[in-house]
Amino acid sequence: MNITIFEAMATKDKNKAENNELKKIIAHAKEYGFVYPSSEIYDGLQAVYDYGAYGSELKKNLKDLWWQTMTKLNQNVVGIDAAIFMHPLTWKASGHVDSFTDPLIDNKDSNKRYRADVLVEDKAAEYENAGDKERADALLKKLGQLLEAEELEAVRELIIEEEIACPISGTTNWTEVRQFNLMFDTQVGAVAEDSSKIYLRPETAQGIFVNFLNVQKTARQKIPFGIAQIGKAFRNEIVARQFIFRMREFEQMEMQFFVRPGEEMKWYEHWKETRLKWHKAIGLPAEDLRFHDHEKLAHYANAATDIEYKFPFGFKEVEGIHSRTDFDLTQHQELSKKKLQYFDTEINKNYIPYVVETSIGADRLFLMVLSNSFTEEEVQDGEKVKTRTYLKLHPAIAPVKAAVFPLIKKNGLPEKAKEIFDDLRYDFNMIYEENQAIGKRYVRQDLIGTPFCIAVDFQTLEDNTVTVRHRDTTEQLRMPISDLRAYIGKEVSFSTILNQL
Known part of the structure; x- marks a missing residue:
């Protein structure tokens, strides 16, 4: 299938709209205290980015939910918190x-630097967006084969053959392709001459x-069992872009699940389906999620x-399974000369376990949730039609649960x-606000994703009831003050998500 000039123009317009959508999300994140540029x-x-008052709460909620999902729903998964600095031989092994x-x-x-594989992947995405998925898949398959065989000159030829131009210069005047190590290194020791080189960990799995x-x-x-961890990792990315999607300092949430050799594919399929189900449970639409099997496998x-x-910039990886x-444990056993075998009493045998990994970036998860929740809809306001903007976050992960x-x-x-605020604030993250008209206060809470607003009026003084406004529908419900804790607690509990899994 050939791409017509009209399809190419449509693709360009679509890419422009996607970039505009991302710009809106980035601007919203900064304006309303979610993410700021560092320094x-x-x-x-x-x-490099900093998380603001509401961003840090949202990110913490996502991490806490992941942790509870792993360790509470699975009796055979426990957590650790390993150090960032590790013996340098760890990374050799x-x-x-x-x-x-x-x-x-x-x-x-242009003297601009790019990842060669990303240039080709973006070209494949253009083909897919234009309706030519077959050509996109063929291009990705060829790229995977060339990278697997380490045929770097052929990768360069592929880029030129596909007429992939530099976005800055618009030319295809490319250098050769070479490999670039992504690890940051530093020195440990009080005196430079006596210090030795160590690395900032590029992943938490080791x-x-x-x-x-x-x-x-x-x-x-006992096998099978898993070990979960949340922690910082560091990669000297060639091109870090697309907001917090690709950063040099980021957080990973990883779980390594140790199994008997020969049973790894059964558990691989199990964790694939389990993790996809989790993403849907936190409010991600099924049509916006998909599996993408690797053409090129890691070593x-x-x-x-x-x-x-x-x-907004297309389908991209959030989590890897x-x-x-037994590669990692075998390598560490050989280099450290320490046995890392498990004695399985059920089969009376010693072996090095196989491992199935689930690895999700906390920052990518944050961006995914923020992108999905960012909502603009037209609403009738008297004779005018206005655009209403709000964050449609699942109440369990919203940074603020209720405002009074x-x-x-x-x-x-x-x-x-x-009095109501003080009674509830130790159970939920709350906001009290009394400035400006109440309509403007509602809007401010919508913009940070607060699911419930509690209005205290003159009737409250008479019968101890309040009006609870729901963020998504703007509907209002009258209820006794004494019911607030149970009502909000039920809606914002992690159990609303965990019970779906």
Whole structure:
């Protein structure tokens, strides 16, 4: 199927609309206290971001939900918190020192640097958006084969053959493709001459592998069992872009599930379906989620897939599920000379377990949830049609659960509203506000995704009832003050999500 000029124009218009949507989300994130550029007063630092008052709450809620999902729903999954600094031989054993690379290419006219594989993947996305999925799949398959065979010159030829131009210069005047190691290194030791090179960890998984036997013995776990961890990781990305989607400092939420050799594919399928179900349970539409199986497998894997979400810039990876075989434990056993075997009493046999991994970026999850929740809809306001903007967040993960408003700032209403606020604030993250008209206060809470607003009026003083406004529908419900804790608690509890899993 050939792409017509009209399809190409439609694709360009679609890409422009997607970029505009992302710009709106980025602007909203900064304006309403979710994400700021780091060190902004010094003009910022590329691909590094800070989370604001509401962003840090939302991110914490997502991490807490993931942690509880892993450790509460699965009696055979426990957590750890391993150090960022590890012995440098850890990264030799894992293969990161020798092969943790991305293919790098420069445009000679713009002097801009790109990841060669991303250039080709973006081209494939253009084909798919134009309706030519067959051509897109063929291009990705060819790229995977070339990278697997490390035929870097052929990757360059593919870029030129596909007429992939630099977005800045518009030319295809490319350098050769070379591999670029992504690890940050630093020195440990008080005196530079006596110090030795160590690395900022590029992933959290290795902290789990080197502690495999420690955790297995002290937590009294039997195969199959998992170890979960949330922590910072660092990668010197060639091109960090698309807001917080790709950063140099980020957080991972990983679970390594240890299984008998030969049973890894059964558990691989189990965790694929389990994790997809989790994303749907937090409010992501099924049509915006998909699996994408890897054409090129990592050196440690015998099967791998990504859960992808349809961001404003297209389908991109949020979570990876990998069957890592026994590669990691075997490598650490060989280099450390310490046995990392498990004695399975049920089959009376010693073996090195196989591993199935689920790995999700907390920042990518945050961006996915923010993108999905960002809602603009037209509403009738008298004779005018206005655009209403709000964050349609699941109440369980919303940064603020409820806001309390006195109708006016006098006649005992603020005192009553503060009494309600003080009674609930230790159970829920709450906001009290009394400034400006109550309509404007509702709008402010909509913009940060607060699911419930509690209005205190003169009737409250008479019968101890309040009006609870729902964010998504703007419908209002009258209820006794004494019912608020149970009502809000039920709606914002993690159990509303966990019970679906």
